[in-house]
Amino acid sequence: MRKYYLDNVRWMTVVIVVFYHVLYMYNAEGILGGAGRITNLSVQPYDAFMYFVYPWFMPVLFITAGISSKLYLDRHTEKEFFKARTLKLLVPSTVGLFAFQFIQGYVSMSLGPAFTELGAAGVPKPVLFLIMVASGSGVLWFMHLLWVYSAVLIFIRKIEKGRLLKIGEKTPLWMIAAFFLPVWGAGQVLNTPIITVYRVSFYFVFFVLGYYVFSGDEVTEKLKRAAVPLILAGVLLCTVFTVLNFGIRGGANYADKPVNRGVLYAACAWFGSLAMLVGMARFGDFSSSFTGWMSRKSFGLYVFHYLGISSVALLFAKPGLLPPAACYLLSLVMGFVFGYGLYEIISRIPFMRWAVLGIGKKKEG
Numbered sequence: 001m002r003k004y005y006l007d008n009v010r011w012m013t014v015v016i017v018v019f020y021h022v023l024y025m026y027n028a029e030g031i032l033g034g035a036g037r038i039t040n041l042s043v044q045p046y047d048a049f050m051y052f053v054y055p056w057f058m059p060v061l062f063i064t065a066g067i068s069s070k071l072y073l074d075r076h077t078e079k080e081f082f083k084a085r086t087l088k089l090l091v092p093s094t095v096g097l098f099a100f101q102f103i104q105g106y107v108s109m110s111l112g113p114a115f116t117e118l119g120a121a122g123v124p125k126p127v128l129f130l131i132m133v134a135s136g137s138g139v140l141w142f143m144h145l146l147w148v149y150s151a152v153l154i155f156i157r158k159i160e161k162g163r164l165l166k167i168g169e170k171t172p173l174w175m176i177a178a179f180f181l182p183v184w185g186a187g188q189v190l191n192t193p194i195i196t197v198y199r200v201s202f203y204f205v206f207f208v209l210g211y212y213v214f215s216g217d218e219v220t221e222k223l224k225r226a227a228v229p230l231i232l233a234g235v236l237l238c239t240v241f242t243v244l245n246f247g248i249r250g251g252a253n254y255a256d257k258p259v260n261r262g263v264l265y266a267a268c269a270w271f272g273s274l275a276m277l278v279g280m281a282r283f284g285d286f287s288s289s290f291t292g293w294m295s296r297k298s299f300g301l302y303v304f305h306y307l308g309i310s311s312v313a314l315l316f317a318k319p320g321l322l323p324p325a326a327c328y329l330l331s332l333v334m335g336f337v338f339g340y341g342l343y344e345i346i347s348r349i350p351f352m353r354w355a356v357l358g359i360g361k362k363k364e365g
Contacts, residue, residue: 056272066210105136234275300343308338
């Protein structure tokens with residue numbers, strides 16, 4: 001029986017990511033990676049949304065990926081699992097960079113001084129192109145890590161031979177609440193500098209717990225009975241995090257140390273993820289024509305939305321051709337237009353749908 005709440009968690013979280021990236025593109029906190037502030041406001045109150053959602057929206061996607069891996073491996077061999085994950089994750093995040101995502105690299109580098117500085121430094125054009133291709137990774141970092149985690153999972157399964165699953169099925173609620181401690185500990189190591197999203201051990205904990213703990217129906221039923229307290233805990237912690245780092249600390253960088261190494265950040269990541277996951281398991285385990293469509297198209301929205309947002313920033317916001325409010329609105333609209341539109345186009349082109357979307361001979365959704 002399909003767990004519709006997982007589908008709903010995925011597409012809803014991707015929609016949140018789109019809204020987040022619009023605000024991130026024009027943030028006033030000096031968090032690098034976008035076009036920067038385009039308003040005259042020294043403080044943009046709506047930027048608080050970034051602080052509220054950032055700690056948990058990617059962790060919850062890794063949890064759902066762990067659960068989905070368990071469901072897939074219940075019906076397929078490890079060889080089939082690895083082949084499917086390689087097609088869906090590794091091909092688009094490597095081959096896809098050269099086939100299409102280098103365009104994102106060009107736009108992202110054009111938003112800043114990269115081309116000017118690298119040109120002045122005498123970087124050869126072939127090397128400059130490779131840098132541009134690498135810069136096109138953008139949101140694909142999630143796929144890089146998830147492919148690595150999938151490979152590691154196969155290795156772990158061969159060692160533990162199902163014993164950990166039996167233990168995970170019996171996990172009590174108090175232990176689930178205490179899991180934020182290993183989450184915090186994992187966040188202290190294997191964090192890449194500069195490109196701070198690659199928090200290898202931090203996200204791996206969410207993926208593994210998704211596979212070994214949250215994939216069990218017995219655990220899910222326990223959590224559903226505690227859904228309301230968990231939702232309240234997640235909202236409260238994320239509110240405190242937002243007030244502290246956006247308000248009191250005046251826009252501290254939530255995406256880098258020391259903020260993202262803190263106990264409060266780990267607690268927000270953990271309980272915020274639980275709030276989303278358990279809340280949907282309790283109140284959102286249903287399907288309709290709308291949720292089904294959103295679920296089928298969510299991968300395309302994730303892969304392409306940032307190109308729409310950043311293109312608006314480059315063409316309209318950076319040269320000041322539109323007022324700030326119009327840039328925000330147009331960026332949001334183009335995030336969805338590019339996300340859904342490019343998916344519909346590229347999914348119909350034989351080589352491109354394989355290279356960019358990881359779709360094999362049989363076309364998906």
